[in-house]
Amino acid sequence: MIAALxxxxxxxxxxxxxxxxxxxxxxxxxxxxxxTINEEIKEVTIHGLSGQIPNRNAKINVRSAGTAARFxxxxxxxxxxxxxxxxxxxxxxxxxxxxIELLRSLGVTVKCLEKEDHFPFEIHSKGxxxxxxxxxxxxxxxxxxxxxxxxxxxxxxxxIKMTGSRTNGAYIKMTLAMLKQFGIDVVRQGxxxxxxxxxxxxxxxxxxxxxxxxxxxxxAMAALLGTTVRVKDxxxxxxxxxxxxxxVLKELGCIVKDTESGVCVxxxxxxxxxxxxxxxxxxxDQTMTLAAIAPFASSETIIKxxxxxxxxxxxxxxxxxxxxTRLGIKCMEAEKYKGIIIQPGNIIKNEVETYNDxxxxxxxxxxxxxxxxxxxxxxxxxxxxxxNYFDIIDDITK
Numbered sequence: 001m002i003a004a005l006x007x008x009x010x011x012x013x014x015x016x017x018x019x020x021x022x023x024x025x026x027x028x029x030x031x032x033x034x035x036t037i038n039e040e041i042k043e044v045t046i047h048g049l050s051g052q053i054p055n056r057n058a059k060i061n062v063r064s065a066g067t068a069a070r071f072x073x074x075x076x077x078x079x080x081x082x083x084x085x086x087x088x089x090x091x092x093x094x095x096x097x098x099x100i101e102l103l104r105s106l107g108v109t110v111k112c113l114e115k116e117d118h119f120p121f122e123i124h125s126k127g128x129x130x131x132x133x134x135x136x137x138x139x140x141x142x143x144x145x146x147x148x149x150x151x152x153x154x155x156x157x158x159x160i161k162m163t164g165s166r167t168n169g170a171y172i173k174m175t176l177a178m179l180k181q182f183g184i185d186v187v188r189q190g191x192x193x194x195x196x197x198x199x200x201x202x203x204x205x206x207x208x209x210x211x212x213x214x215x216x217x218x219x220a221m222a223a224l225l226g227t228t229v230r231v232k233d234x235x236x237x238x239x240x241x242x243x244x245x246x247x248v249l250k251e252l253g254c255i256v257k258d259t260e261s262g263v264c265v266x267x268x269x270x271x272x273x274x275x276x277x278x279x280x281x282x283x284x285d286q287t288m289t290l291a292a293i294a295p296f297a298s299s300e301t302i303i304k305x306x307x308x309x310x311x312x313x314x315x316x317x318x319x320x321x322x323x324x325t326r327l328g329i330k331c332m333e334a335e336k337y338k339g340i341i342i343q344p345g346n347i348i349k350n351e352v353e354t355y356n357d358x359x360x361x362x363x364x365x366x367x368x369x370x371x372x373x374x375x376x377x378x379x380x381x382x383x384x385x386x387x388n389y390f391d392i393i394d395d396i397t398k
Contacts, residue, residue: 170241
């Protein structure tokens with residue numbers, strides 16, 4: 001989206017192609033942007049139009065892509081025009097209320113076509129003229145990311161006051177870092193950010209980092225299987241919040257080393273590691289990963305401050321409790337910690353329900369790698385972000 005709002009042609013290199021990224025690119029095409037896609041060499045070229053939307057009367061479908069849903073909703077409202085935004089059934093269940101309420105307070109007409117404050121909806125906007133807004137981060141910090149990127153379209157700049165429990169979230173920090181790489185200097189003071197008006201920025205080539213979220217499933221194998229794993233081109237200085245999962249693996253006794261070719265993680269040969277207490281608020285996409293390896297720890301694992309993951313692809317807290325219980329593991333929700341407690345135990349071989357959640361499918365596969373006898377239902381849902389995950393699993397386990 002940053003490239004689409006820029007003033008020139010931007011080549012994105014190292015693009016991860018998946019259902020989500022293809023949904024985003026399809027939306028840009030429907031909006032009239034010139035987009036050239038080369039999946040073979042993992043490149044996309046986007047012709048930016050300085051904040052202008054070529055087709056200002058368009059219908060787009062974000063499918064199940066949460067980033068497309070939040071980012072494009074903000075972009076279209078700030079740019080102005082008349083749009084219909086649709087989505088998959090899964091995305092229709094996810095909350096959009098904080099962003100919809102904000103846009104309505106700014107004079108944008110948002111007409112929900114089915115359930116109030118959810119997809120699908122119409123947007124009718126003449127652009128945004130207000131220079132100060134407030135956004136709650138509790139449900140999702142991506143709402144703030146959307147405003148940071150679209151704030152460049154507001155004349156005289158946009159001041160964003162962040163409230164809620166995730167004002168220092170990793171995705172906000174990553175968005176600020178990426179904007180700086182594109183030449184947009186956002187000024188942050190405490191929980192306030194000022195985005196300057198800037199529709200003249202350009203960047204000819206942008207190298208996208210490898211997906212750390214996907215890499216973490218393989219890094220977890222180091223602890224689980226007592227082996228060594230290196231993921232090419234992932235480095236400790238990554239902008240992505242999930243890089244913090246490597247600190248968790250260190251607590252489990254793994255050796256983590258950043259090499260020239262990528263971070264290398266080595267687990268203990270005896271495959272023994274302790275249970276830990278960890279706050280995963282800032283890298284909560286790895287909650288399922290830790291939950292999958294926690295049953296093999298020597299003591300209980302407590303994962304704190306993850307209540308927001310109820311509102312993602314599925315209620316992930318409930319999904320974790322359900323599926324670990326199905327596998328014979330004592331796991332309970334802990335309101336005291338705003339998270340879950342997982343006891344060590346013996347896995348019962350069984351089927352795992354994924355709830356059409358890609359991260360449930362990928363994380364719970366790890367259990368099967370240790371014990372065998374685990375059947376992942378609807379495993380193809382991982383195509384949302386990592387379509388060849390099980391092909392790689394097959395290759396490395398032959």
